[in-house]
Amino acid sequence: MLFRLPQAKRVIANPSPEEVKELAAKMRTARPTKYGNLNVQTEVLARSKGSTYLVTDEPDGQNQSVTTDEGAKWAEHQDEYIAEQEMVQIDGYIGNDPDFRTPARLFVEAANANIAGMQQQLYFGPPDDDFEPELTVVYTPNLKAEGFPEDRLIMVDLEQGVTRVFNSDYFGESKKGGLRMWNKLVYDRGGLPLHAGCKIIPTERGDKVCLTVGLSGTGKTTTTFTRQNGSLPVQDDFVAWMADGSIYVTENGCFAKTYGLNPEDEPTIYGAVTQPDSYLENVSQHGDDVDFYDESYTQNGRATFPFGVIESAAEREIEGADFLLVLNKNDNVIPAVAKLEGPQAAAFFMLGETKGTAAGGADEAGKALRVPGTNPFFPMPHDLQGNRFLELLEEHPLEVYLLNTGRVGGGDDDERSKKVRIKHSSAIVKGIAEGTIEWERDPDFGYLVAAALRGIDDDEVLQPRRLYERTGRMDEYSAHVDRLKRERAEFLAGFPSLSDEIVAAVG
Numbered sequence: 001m002l003f004r005l006p007q008a009k010r011v012i013a014n015p016s017p018e019e020v021k022e023l024a025a026k027m028r029t030a031r032p033t034k035y036g037n038l039n040v041q042t043e044v045l046a047r048s049k050g051s052t053y054l055v056t057d058e059p060d061g062q063n064q065s066v067t068t069d070e071g072a073k074w075a076e077h078q079d080e081y082i083a084e085q086e087m088v089q090i091d092g093y094i095g096n097d098p099d100f101r102t103p104a105r106l107f108v109e110a111a112n113a114n115i116a117g118m119q120q121q122l123y124f125g126p127p128d129d130d131f132e133p134e135l136t137v138v139y140t141p142n143l144k145a146e147g148f149p150e151d152r153l154i155m156v157d158l159e160q161g162v163t164r165v166f167n168s169d170y171f172g173e174s175k176k177g178g179l180r181m182w183n184k185l186v187y188d189r190g191g192l193p194l195h196a197g198c199k200i201i202p203t204e205r206g207d208k209v210c211l212t213v214g215l216s217g218t219g220k221t222t223t224t225f226t227r228q229n230g231s232l233p234v235q236d237d238f239v240a241w242m243a244d245g246s247i248y249v250t251e252n253g254c255f256a257k258t259y260g261l262n263p264e265d266e267p268t269i270y271g272a273v274t275q276p277d278s279y280l281e282n283v284s285q286h287g288d289d290v291d292f293y294d295e296s297y298t299q300n301g302r303a304t305f306p307f308g309v310i311e312s313a314a315e316r317e318i319e320g321a322d323f324l325l326v327l328n329k330n331d332n333v334i335p336a337v338a339k340l341e342g343p344q345a346a347a348f349f350m351l352g353e354t355k356g357t358a359a360g361g362a363d364e365a366g367k368a369l370r371v372p373g374t375n376p377f378f379p380m381p382h383d384l385q386g387n388r389f390l391e392l393l394e395e396h397p398l399e400v401y402l403l404n405t406g407r408v409g410g411g412d413d414d415e416r417s418k419k420v421r422i423k424h425s426s427a428i429v430k431g432i433a434e435g436t437i438e439w440e441r442d443p444d445f446g447y448l449v450a451a452a453l454r455g456i457d458d459d460e461v462l463q464p465r466r467l468y469e470r471t472g473r474m475d476e477y478s479a480h481v482d483r484l485k486r487e488r489a490e491f492l493a494g495f496p497s498l499s500d501e502i503v504a505a506v507g
Contacts, residue, residue: 003136003162005107006079008087012110014127015088017277020120023088023113024279030114034288036276040114044152044170045282045298049376051145051152051168055159060381066155074145074155078164081143086110091131092123092252094182096315100240100248102185104178105133112141118171118279118304121253134185135161137177141169158184158379171281171302175255179238180377182250187380191242192388195375197224198235198249198321200313201433208433209247209318211239212403214327215354215374217300219405219425221256223325225268226422228430232313233268245396247318252308258283258301261292265422268310278305323399323432327374329354329406333468333480336420336461337428338402339439339448345393345400347505349373350386350498351488355406370491383497390499401432402447408464409471416471418461427455444481 005011015023021038024030029041053064055071066074088110095101106119145153145166153166154173163177183193196213197220210231214220224233236254239247256269258280263270272278274290283301284294292301307314326348328334340348352371372382373389393400405425410417431437431453439448442463450462460467468477488506492498 002132003160005089005136006082006138008082009084010086011089012086013089014091017117017120020088020113020117023110024117027112027114031285032288033280033285033290035274035278037278037280038114039280039283039285039290041297042169042282044168046170046300047172047176048150048152048154048168048170050149052154052156053148054379055155055157062381063379071155071157074153074166075164078138078140078143078166081140082138085140088113088116090116090120090123091127091133092120092125093127094123094135094178094250095240095248096124096252097248097317102135102182103127103131103133104135104137106137106139106174106178108137108139108174109141112139112169114279114281115139115141115169115171115174118255118281119174121277121279121304121306122175122251122255124252133161135178135181137163137165137174139165139174139177141165141167143167156180156379171304172255176377179250180379182238183375183378184380186240186242187384187388189242191240192385192392193375193378194239194241195220195237195373195377196235196239196324197221197233197237198239198247198318199224199231199233200316200318201231201429202229203434205435208322209320210429210433211247211321211324212327213324213349213374214405215352215369215371215376217257218327218329218354218374220327221254221269222266222422223327223403223405223425223429225266226426226429227268228426228433232311233307234313234316234318241321241392243392243395245320245392247321249314249318252314253304253306255302255304258292258303259295259299272305272310273303275305275309277309278303320396321398323401325401325403325429326352327354328402328404330404331355331407331411331417332409333464333477333484334402334404334406335408335442335449335464336404336424336456337432337437337450337453338442338445340400340402341447342393343390343499343501343505344447346386346390346499346502347488347492348402349389349400350382350492350495350502351506381495381497383495386495386498386502390502399432403428408461409467416467418458418467420461424456424461427453430455
C-alpha cells in the first residue's frame with residue numbers, strides 16, 4: 001500500500017538549497033561561520049540506538065520492537081501533531097544507477113530546516129516528474145514520545161517503508177532512517193548492504209576499487225578520502241554488493257566526523273567542510289571561527305557536503321570491487337594490516353570488532369565492541385549478513401584485509417605502545433592496490449601479516465608480537481591471544497543460523 005504523507009499546516013515542497021539554507025539560518029541554534037556555512041547545535045548528540053524500534057508482531061530477538069497496533073497509535077499521534085506544523089519535503093534518490101536507485105523522501109519540521117538541507121546534499125536528484133517514494137522518513141524533532149527511552153522514538157516500519165522519528169534533532173536519524181530501510185531492500189534483492197566507503201585507485205595494473213567497512217568514527221571516511229596514486233572517492237558510507245558482483249552507491253555527499261580535522265592529514269575533507277555549501281553540526285565555535293579540536297560539548301561534531309564541491313568519482317559506474325578493508329580500531333595485538341582468506345574473511349566481517357567512539361553515543365565511546373558487518377543499521381538477524389557475505393565472496397572473489405586504525409601494544413597512555421598513523425594506513429592501501437606487500441603466516445591467528453611493506457619501516461606496527469617480545473610482555477600478549485580466540489568463538493556461536501565454516505574460522 002502506497003504511503004501518503006500526513007496533512008500539515010503548510011508544506012514547503014522541494015525548496016532549492018538556497019531556500020533551505022535561508023530557513024535553517026532562522027533557527028535559534030544556527031550560527032554562521034567565517035566560511036559562509038551554518039553550524040547548528042543540537043540537543044541530541046548521537047544516534048539513539050536505545051530508542052529505535054521495529055514495527056512488527058513477530059520480534060526477531062535481535063531488534064527492539066513495537067506491535068503494529070502500537071505503531072499505528074504513535075503514527076496517528078505524530079500525524080495529529082504535524083497537522084499544526086510547517087513542514088519541509090525533500091525528495092530524491094538513494095543511489096544514482098537508473099536500474100538500481102530508490103526514490104526516497106524526508107518530511108521534517110521546518111523549525112529544524114538544517115536536517116532538510118543536510119539530507120538534500122546526500123540524496124541524488126532531482127526527482128523525476130512521476131516520482132513516488134519507496135522509502136519515507138517522517139521527522140518531528142520537537143514531539144516527545146513519552147514512555148520510550150529519553151522520551152525519544154525512532155519507529156521503523158519495514159513493510160510500509162516508513163521510519164518515524166520523534167524527539168531527536170540529530171541529523172543522523174534522517175540519514176540512517178532511509179539507509180536502514182534500504183538495507184532490507186538490498187538483501188531482499190539478493191545482495192548485501194555494506195556500511196562502506198568506496199574509492200578508485202589508479203595503478204600500473206589498472207584501476208582498483210577499494211571498499212572500506214567500519215563502524216562510525218573508526219576511520220572509514222578518512223581511509224576513503226586519503227589519496228593514493230591520485231585515488232578518488234566514490235562513496236562514503238553505504239554501498240550494495242549484489243549477487244552478480246556489481247557495486248551500487250547510495251549517496252551524493254558525505255556526513256563526515258569533524259573532531260581533529262586538519263588540512264595536513266585530511267585536506268580533501270577539510271576543504272569540503274570549510275566552504276559555504278557545507279552544513280556543520282555541533283562543531284565548537286567562538287565568534288565566527290570553528291574549533292575542530294574542542295570536544296567540550298561533544299567529540300561527535302559532524303558536517304555534510306555534496307560530492308560536487310570536491311574532486312570525486314561519485315558518478316562513475318562500478319562493475320565490481322577488487323578488495324575490501326575491515327576496519328578494527330584496536331589497541332593491543334591487532335596488526336596494522338592482516339590478509340584474510342575464505343571463511344576467515346567472513347568471520348572477521350561478522351565480528352566487526354572495534355573500539356566504540358562518540359558517534360555511537362556515550363554508551364559506546366571507548367568500549368570494545370563487536371558489531372556484525374560493522375553495520376548497526378541492518379534491521380534483520382545478523383546471521384543473514386555473514387552467510388550472504390560468504391556466498392558473495394565465493395561467487396565473486398575479492399581480497400579481504402583487516403586494517404587496524406588504532407594502536408598496537410597498549411592505549412595512548414602507555415608509552416610502550418605505537419599509533420597506527422594515517423600515513424601507515426595510506427601506505428598499506430597503496431601496497432594492497434599495487435600488489436607489493438610481502439606476506440607471511442601469523443603463528444597465533446592464522447591470517448597473513450606483512451613481512452615487508454613500502455612506506456613502513458617499523459615491523460612492530462606490522463607484527464605486534466615483536467613489540468611485546470622486545471618489551472618483555474609475552475605473557476600479556478599470550479593472554480590477549482587466548483582471550484580474543486575464546487571471545488570470538490563464543491560471539492559467533494551466538495548466531496544460530498551462521499555457517500559452521502564461519503564459526504570454525506576463528507578457532
